Amino acid sequence: MLKVLFAGTPETAVPSLRKLAHDTDHFEIVAVLTRPDAPTGRGRKLQPSAVKQAALELGLPVIESDPKEETFVDELAATGAQIGVVVAYGNILRQHVLDALPMGWVNLHFSLLPEWRGAAPVQRAIWAGDSVTGTTVFQLTRGMDEGPVLAQSTMEIRAHDTSGELLERLAQDGSHLLAAALEALAEGRISPVPQPQGSFEVARKITTEDAAVRFKAPVFAVDRQIRACTPAPGAWAHLHANAVAEDADAVEGKEAPAATVLHILKAVPADTEDMQVPDDLEPGKLVVTKKHVWVGTLTSPLELLAVKPQGKKAMAAADWARGAHLDETAYLD
Incomplete structure (x- = not known):
């Protein structure tokens, strides 16, 4: 039975943790490494990571130490782990940590390496218009997502x-690939294959500024950007936009703020x-009907289906537009 140290943080890593933990014929999760509880939400209350919550439900010991601490290698050794498994952990492991376990460390990455190495492979694949992606299990090395591939x-x-x-589908599919690769590795039925050399696109993290929609692009590009950032x-x-008065009692000329954020x-x-389009x-120009909200792009219009106005709850775009009483000058940029 392979003794595994599992390292992960977000919900994306939970399917892999559960898959390995439930396969008691082949794996023993000796400890789960995750980030310390972090403040979240408006109240900024400390919340455990999704992986920590799952680990506690499964009755697994949790480690929240910083891998950069001098005592971390000793803590690893005390677990008795033979191999480390990383799924969206979020911390870079230094070489002495990678060398600390007998069978090293493997990583589940959500792209077909060497394409889209980096922090946001799924988002970048959608934004680029790729038709196919996948999952890769590879051995961790010092280079970013450059280690030899197992599966x-x-x-x-x-x-x-x-x-x-x-990402939700990839996380489920990847959990099965990870388990199969680890089992084959433990039994000597799989050999790592070096990744091809060359220049490949890096999946840079997408920032809030990156997510500002560019309506001066063709509609297909605007669509990809929105889906990638969602x-x-x-x-x-x-x-x-200016607000249009609903009735005669409304204050004539009353205006909404000059610019507000619409998610x-x-x-x-x-x-x-469709003849209505x-x-x-x-x-950026908005056109609103009873059931539709369209916005112009460089080519054909985009239809908004769901939005979240600044400071309000998510809602159907048509419901938002009716409540906002937009006039014909309304636009997005």
Whole structure:
């Protein structure tokens, strides 16, 4: 039975942890390494990571030490682990830590390495318009996602996949690939294969600034950007609009703030064969009907389906537009 130290933090890593923990014929999780509890939400209360919560439910010992601490290697040795498994842990492991376990460390990465090495492989694959992605199990080395490959599996990127939806499928699929690769490695049935040399796209982390929607791009590019940034960090734009008076008692000329943030949760390229869809919308220009909200791009319009106005709850775009009483000058940028 392979003694495993599991390192992970977000929900993405939980399927792999559960898969290994439940396979008691082949694996023993001797400890789970994760980040310390962190403040979250408006109240900034300390919350355990998703991996810590799952580990405690499974009755597994949890380590929250910083791998940079001098005593960390001794702490690793005390677990009796033969191999370390990393799934979205979030900390870089130094060489002396990588060398501390007899069988080293392996990582589950959500791309087909060597493509999309880095922090945001799923988001970048969608943004780039890739049709296929996958998961890779590889041996950790000092280079970023450059270690020799043990196993890979492919997955189609669907036309309307958000990064969150795709990552959820990859996390499930990857948990099975990881378990199979570890079992084969322990039994000597698999040999690592060096990654090809060359220049490959790096999956840089997507920032809040990156997620500002660029409506002066073609509709397919705007669609990819929004899906890549959903759910995190979240696509957004500045709304410029004047409020239209609902009735005669409303204050004439009352205006909404010059620019507020509108979070775009779901959108699709408009069906250009639908006669209702407006033609020749300028980039960012909003057109609202009872059931639809369209916004112009460099090419054809994009239909907004779900949004979250600044300081309010998420809602259907048509419901938001009715409540906002937008006039014909409204636009996004």
